[in-house]
Each structure stands twice: as C-alpha cells, then as structure tokens.
Amino acid sequence: MDTKTLPPNDWDDYIALRRDIHRHPELGFEEHRTAGLVAARLKALGYTVTENIAGTGLVGTLRHGTSTRSIGLRADMDALPIQETTDLAWASSTPNTMHACGHDGHTAILLAAADAIARRRSFDGTVHLIFQPAEELGGGGGARRMLEEGLFQRFPCDAVFAMHNMPGWPVGQFMFKDEVMMASADRVIVTFRGKGGHGAVPHQAIDPTIAAASALMALQTIVSRTIDPLQSVVISVGKLHAGATYNVIPDSAYMELSVRTFSAPVREQLEALITRICTLQAESFGATAVVDYQRGYPVLVNTAAETQSAVAVARQLFGDDKVVTDIDPLMGSEDFAYMLQECPGCYLLIGNGHIGAHDAATGLTHCMVHNPGYDFNDECLAPAASFWTALVEHRLSPDPIAR
Known part of the structure; x- marks a missing residue:
C-alpha cells in the first residue's frame, strides 16, 4: 500500500486536527471534547460508535465482508498536568495541562487510519478502533476501567495493537520488541x-x-x-x-x-x-x-505471532531500513499491558525525530516526553496511519495466503 493513501489535502486536515487537540488538552477521564470530536469523525466515516466506556472512552466499529475475524487498534487521548512552555501557534490554551506525551498525535493517527480503512474497504472482518481515556493515571487508569466494563467481551478482538511516538529516533522508524517490552x-x-x-x-x-x-x-x-x-x-x-x-x-x-x-x-x-x-x-x-x-501497570508482554505479523507489514510497506526489531525493553510503563493480558497483540513505537519543540522560556529544544517543551511531530502522521491501514488489510485479508 502506498503511504499516500490519503490525498495531501486530507493529510493537512489531520495535521490541523492534531494541532487542535493539542491546543485543547484534557486530563484523564476529562476528555469530553476530544471524545466528542473523535465520535463525530467516526460516525461521519460510517463507523458504529459506542461511547461512554470508562467515562470518556469510546470504540468505533466497522464491519465489511462475511469473515468472523477481528482486530483492535488502540489510541490514548489524555494529556498531562504540565504547564506548556513552547511558543508554538498551537500551544495549549489550558493552564497547567498539555499534550506532553504525544497522545494528540496518537488520536489523530488512528482517525486518519479510520478514514483510509473506511474508504478503501480492503478487508474482510471487523475493525474495532479503541480510543482510551486516562493512560497517564497509573494502575486505575483508562485501559483497566475499559476492561472492567467488558471491552473485549463487547468488542471481541483476535488481536489488539497500539503505537507510541518515540523521540530520539528517526521520523517514521518503526521499532518492535517481542515478549517483554516495558516494565x-x-x-x-x-x-x-x-x-x-x-x-x-x-x-x-x-x-x-x-x-x-x-x-x-x-x-x-x-x-x-x-x-x-x-x-x-x-x-x-x-x-x-x-x-x-x-x-x-x-x-x-x-x-x-x-x-x-x-x-x-x-x-x-x-x-x-x-x-x-x-x-x-x-x-x-x-x-x-x-x-x-x-500496584500500577503490569509488565507489558507482546505476543510473538502478532509482533512478527506487525514487523512483516512494516517491512513490506517501508523497507528493512525503516524497521528495527528486538529493541531493548523500556523501563517506562504503559497500561496497554492490561489489554495484552487479556488479548494477544503488540505494542510498537514510531520515531518522532531528534528535534523537539522550542521552549520559549529556556530557548532550548526538547527531545523527551513528559517535558513542558515537547510536541508530537506531524511528519509521523502519514507513515503511522498508513501502517495501521496496512496492518488491518493484512490481518483481515480475504486472501488467506496474504495474511
């Protein structure tokens, strides 16, 4: 699949969307505006949308064909209680709240993928797009609450996947780790x-x-x-x-x-x-x-088959030089680990580049998440959304040989 699946004007639209979310950040379980924006976009694309899961969480579902196979893709929506110090035109307008971890980007990526998946309809099965609240809150955060409210019973997934931007790596570089990936x-x-x-x-x-x-x-x-x-x-x-x-x-x-x-x-x-x-x-x-x-988040453990499947898609789409396998595990943590305890899947990373946002207070640039000068790199949108689209079409391919 070509990474230009969405026409250029649509990429501009999703960049604007990402920056709008960045300008209006919301903390965990308070993502009412963001969730409303996501729900409206998904409904316009023809998805069945189930709202108010774990408070502000939602799932967009699209079925095509006759297969009973299914896949889940997850994006987190919440911001952090940090005062932004950038001089960006789209800097946070909410005091002491900012998207310092790139969840604005994750949300925009999955919406862009939702657009391509819906328009192409090149799959046979069911796609569940999981927009999760409150990833940053610790053990009782959004993933755990969504599971407690029957996420995978209500929206069965053969496998579930999530992606996080990673500063310090080249833009569009995909990184994978089989088995234990995060602490x-x-x-x-x-x-x-x-x-x-x-x-x-x-x-x-x-x-x-x-x-x-x-x-x-x-x-x-x-x-x-x-x-x-x-x-x-x-x-x-x-x-x-x-x-x-x-x-x-x-x-x-x-x-x-x-x-x-x-x-x-x-x-x-x-x-x-x-x-x-x-x-x-x-x-x-x-x-x-x-x-x-x-007790906070458990150890995040990717399953081998799902990781290998995701690696194969990334290599086919972008080439071997854009894919790194078996990276060192990270001492950071992620509540997607709870989802992987109930469903096979893979958590992967995409490079956000080496240059961060300009900090107006210090005159420095930052390449670290949870930093008041951090910003998601919009150049990640196209490769990341294209990867999600290709992964869905690969795992739900009508051709069993292509899976």
Missing part, C-alpha cells in the same frame, strides 16, 4: 512516625527523618545486594518530605517511591523487601513505618 510500575507511599520535639533536645524526641533517611539508603541494597544482578530493577525516591521549619523535629516523614521491573516474580519479591526494610529501619530508631504499596 511494571508501582507506587509506594511510606509514612514514618516518631515523636516530635524541639531541635535543641533531640534525645527527648523520636526523629522520623532519621528513619526515613536510613530506609532510603537501605532500599538501594535491594538492587545491589538482594535481587539477581541479571534482573532489571529500579527503585527511585521521587518525594521525600518532613517538617515545616528548621528547629522542630517533626512527628512524621513521608516518602514516595517508583518501583519498576521486567519480571512479575521479582515484582512480588520487591513488595515484601521494601515493606520489610522500611518497617525494620523505622523500628531500629524507635519509630514506626506504614507502607502503602500500590
């Missing part, structure tokens, strides 16, 4: 409690900051001395807070951790180790520790 991500909140007092007489207090500091250092021995060195583990302290002034020993100290690994068994081990270390370190200083271990 689990857990949030751990630890509250250390002691007895407050005057900073001049610390012996009359029980200082929770000492317990927190000791636990912070001891936690790193999990990675260096307890877990198999061949296993990948990250334990990062993202928040550490205690007290309100310099000469008062506080009653409590508060710490938040991000915990990541590629192994489900190691994930179980980490919870027990972190709980034990924080509890016993606190006790050794006469304090106590309460550990709230919150």
Whole structure:
C-alpha cells in the first residue's frame, strides 16, 4: 500500500486536527471534547460508535465482508498536568495541562487510519478502533476501567495493537520488541512516625527523618545486594518530605517511591523487601513505618505471532531500513499491558525525530516526553496511519495466503 493513501489535502486536515487537540488538552477521564470530536469523525466515516466506556472512552466499529475475524487498534487521548512552555501557534490554551506525551498525535493517527480503512474497504472482518481515556493515571487508569466494563467481551478482538511516538529516533522508524517490552510500575507511599520535639533536645524526641533517611539508603541494597544482578530493577525516591521549619523535629516523614521491573516474580519479591526494610529501619530508631504499596501497570508482554505479523507489514510497506526489531525493553510503563493480558497483540513505537519543540522560556529544544517543551511531530502522521491501514488489510485479508 502506498503511504499516500490519503490525498495531501486530507493529510493537512489531520495535521490541523492534531494541532487542535493539542491546543485543547484534557486530563484523564476529562476528555469530553476530544471524545466528542473523535465520535463525530467516526460516525461521519460510517463507523458504529459506542461511547461512554470508562467515562470518556469510546470504540468505533466497522464491519465489511462475511469473515468472523477481528482486530483492535488502540489510541490514548489524555494529556498531562504540565504547564506548556513552547511558543508554538498551537500551544495549549489550558493552564497547567498539555499534550506532553504525544497522545494528540496518537488520536489523530488512528482517525486518519479510520478514514483510509473506511474508504478503501480492503478487508474482510471487523475493525474495532479503541480510543482510551486516562493512560497517564497509573494502575486505575483508562485501559483497566475499559476492561472492567467488558471491552473485549463487547468488542471481541483476535488481536489488539497500539503505537507510541518515540523521540530520539528517526521520523517514521518503526521499532518492535517481542515478549517483554516495558516494565511494571508501582507506587509506594511510606509514612514514618516518631515523636516530635524541639531541635535543641533531640534525645527527648523520636526523629522520623532519621528513619526515613536510613530506609532510603537501605532500599538501594535491594538492587545491589538482594535481587539477581541479571534482573532489571529500579527503585527511585521521587518525594521525600518532613517538617515545616528548621528547629522542630517533626512527628512524621513521608516518602514516595517508583518501583519498576521486567519480571512479575521479582515484582512480588520487591513488595515484601521494601515493606520489610522500611518497617525494620523505622523500628531500629524507635519509630514506626506504614507502607502503602500500590500496584500500577503490569509488565507489558507482546505476543510473538502478532509482533512478527506487525514487523512483516512494516517491512513490506517501508523497507528493512525503516524497521528495527528486538529493541531493548523500556523501563517506562504503559497500561496497554492490561489489554495484552487479556488479548494477544503488540505494542510498537514510531520515531518522532531528534528535534523537539522550542521552549520559549529556556530557548532550548526538547527531545523527551513528559517535558513542558515537547510536541508530537506531524511528519509521523502519514507513515503511522498508513501502517495501521496496512496492518488491518493484512490481518483481515480475504486472501488467506496474504495474511
């Protein structure tokens, strides 16, 4: 299939659409405007649209032919609570909210693919386009809620696929990883409690900051001395807070951790180790520790057959030089992992280029997601939408030899 499936004026339309979504970002479970825009576009293209799944999520369904085969393609719609610092003409108009992860691009890509798929009708089966809310919210985000509301029971898929833009790689480069591709991500909140007092007489207090500091250092021995060195583990302290002034020993100290690994068994081990270390370190200083271990996204595992199928489509469409297989797994996480626990499929990446958006505040450009100067690269729209279209036509081909 030619990557010029959509005429140039249509590409301009989808670039404008992407920039409109960027200008009007919405946080998780608040994507009312975005979902309404998506629903209207899909209905105009002839899709049956089911709205209000997990609040603001929706699915567009298109059937053609007589086959019972089906495929799901997923795009996330939510923005992040970040104040945009670019000087782009389409910069966010909403304070402290911006598309700093390219979900505006993902939404526009899938809508452009929806256009091509509907007009070409070169498939036999059912296409479900899943527009998901709240990917950025953690364990209780949009994918999990959609599944809890019966996503794959209501919209059965033989396989499901998702794509994310990746800064730092050439524009239009497709990247794949069989099996484990992204880490689990857990949030751990630890509250250390002691007895407050005057900073001049610390012996009359029980200082929770000492317990927190000791636990912070001891936690790193999990990675260096307890877990198999061949296993990948990250334990990062993202928040550490205690007290309100310099000469008062506080009653409590508060710490938040991000915990990541590629192994489900190691994930179980980490919870027990972190709980034990924080509890016993606190006790050794006469304090106590309460550990709230919150499970976030699970390990993202691609299935082999679906990954190989997607790789074959990318190679056929763009050539071997545009396809990278077996990339290193990423310590980032994705709630598409929940969908892959229930349905075979593949999560893949597309290069967003080496040059990011200009940051008006610093004069710098940024090539990192979750950054106030980030912007999706519109040059990704054509190859990404063409890939989705080709993947649908490949997997739902009327010709069994072509699949």
